[in-house]
Amino acid sequence: MKKTHPLRDLTTNAAYCLMAVATLSLAAPASHAIELISPGDPVLAIDLDISTGSDVRDGQLADLLLDGDSGTKTLNRGGDNAGFIVTPSVASIVQSLVMTTANDSEGRDPASYLLYGTNDPVTSTEASNGRQEDWTLISMGDLALPSDRQSVADPVGFSNAVSYSSYKMVWPTMKDTGQNLTQLADIGFYSSLDGTGANLLTLGDPILSIRDVDYQYDSRTGSSDGTQEAAQAIDQDPGTKYLNFGKDNTGIIVTPSAGLSIVDGFQLTTANDAPERDPASWELYGTNDDVTSVYNTDGQSEDWTLIDTGSLELPNERLTVGSLVSVENAGGAFTSYRLVFPTLRNSGGANSMQIAEIQLIGTRVPEPSTAVLCLGVAASLFAWRRRNKLE
Template structure:
């Protein structure tokens, strides 16, 4: 009897395996669970106001405005610098206020040093090296010195020599002010002796990186009429826009909680501003319950990289235009996905990401036909056993 049961079960399984692969279907729409995210660190600067300006020791306006370093990550942002001066023992520092918006002035600092080679990336957490805290305290801008004015020189108790420095600004003058949408500073200078004496350490052209120490904050946000569900509604005349720019995207799961295998992505451009078009993507999957919040970094779950690819928008097809499907090498089924846009047409420097529509196709798992066949096999086996 057992032999006959095994034969029936194997036959049923063979039928399932031999079935043609189910035709890809649309997996997600505007009625499913969708979150806006920005998986990158909360650090972003306009090209004309990048971290290199913080060491140029000039306030002369360039062709695009006054030279300053501005970071939309606000508190806990800063910079890494490797001075051409070489290793130094810093014993005092001085900051210069930027050209406008006093509310953005940093009021406190943390200064770190390292002798490691710098491997952290721009707009990262700046944590790929071993850093030692040298000093922390007031920036000397406690009382507003005026725009473009130097703050008080702050002395540091330090006897250690370092080749690279990281300065973080934990607090700003007035974060409640509507103008405090960023942190900004015109210049920073480090000195090898107390009271600004000795040699100046920082100079124009020193390699710098914008960084943040806030691993939780996200730059993701969107206008009410351009929310992430609009990327899945099939209407090419609206769009999803995210102010996080590069590394923004979305988390999505089906309303019926069924796991899926994504096999292709088809993108439609937004209605304006070609620089906002996503050019490349990373797709991650998880079977964890989603605990990440809307407009978070979307990293609260354990994510597995499914595939990486391009959007098909490398050559601008025009506005509200759909390009060909991009294949996804999806094998495993997941209950939720995180789609991150890793580059934009206008990168670097483009702060906004937008997409008119994303058609996501693949398979819903388990396929109903498989269950039917397995059920038939089980029923046949049970019937056979009863007859015996």
């Protein structure tokens, strides 16, 4: 019997393998877009912002402290150490202050104060911690505001001989220590020790709401019953929702169980209420890093590639699936995605961002298979045979 060369046998087998791969490739259906996210996929709530937690909304801004109207007020939802920075029209020596209680909820009244002065230009911004300037402590102490609503309190006097161009008032505590709201109707600064004479503050003076605390991640999610977390955005139940009190620049990081994929679109489902909380714009990022960011942080621990951005026009109807949003994906395939909503439908009127459902649409990128490896072996062997002119 004639013996064959072993390499010829191997080459012949590789040829059969190559033909099999070609046959399978011709028989395989063309790839098509699928839903990439499934309930239970790893998902994180994030916010690209960091903040002090200061939250003062339209109609309750700090300028209302200067209007002399006890029917208006400033209200900060940030909690303890809320306050303001004000720059009177002229530099002044302040030696007393007078406060007026707001219309409701006595527990929100300030129970203590810190007053600082500076002659630096004010570069701190609204909702910051007000620490950009070099501040000098002028006075501090407890407060005993009246229980009566919309009432003028007794003057608080202190010794001070230094003129300052700007002042920072901080309220470290409220009457109700369990409160996270701080409110006041009006405040006046005086050069006398007993609150007499002309008020050094006038409506129109530059004034900022601040919260004098260290900066923290702005992402704050969920409710006391453990719902409204990021997982509710991918549970395929429009009756639940993801809510983030960080508002602008909030979103998710998700690692689809579908694996490596190419996203070419997404759809959002509106939540049950408050259309002003709906996202109004989007940014989609991808990464192939292992996700090491943790829940309720800024999600910046990975190396992210910006895939695409755009605006959103979600339906006004609640619990409604929005139109498919096309994604121009020149970035390639990724294992994890970060979807951020930079703006809301009405950020000034919203206390949070919310969405009922998020779904990424795209195609899976298959893992290398035995057939593909076989194709590589066959090609290498044929090349070897040509070089060696095997008989």
